[in-house]
Amino acid sequence: MDCLCDLDKKDIENKLEAIKKLVDKPRFICVKCARAANKEDLVCKPVSIKPIDDSP
Numbered sequence: 001m002d003c004l005c006d007l008d009k010k011d012i013e014n015k016l017e018a019i020k021k022l023v024d025k026p027r028f029i030c031v032k033c034a035r036a037a038n039k040e041d042l043v044c045k046p047v048s049i050k051p052i053d054d055s056p
Helices: 009-014 016-023
Strands: 028-030 046-048
Touching: 009 016
Parallel strands: none
Antiparallel strands: 028 046
């Protein structure tokens, strides 16, 4: 699958199950469209998502 950022509504409907596997543990977010993905090459302008530390 190409970049998630390029998917349109019809693509998403047709490939939803495959997409779920690509975004279930997101580590990157696109700064252009805010889509998130597990791998950097799945979004067009990736920025790493740092884990959130919930400790006090």
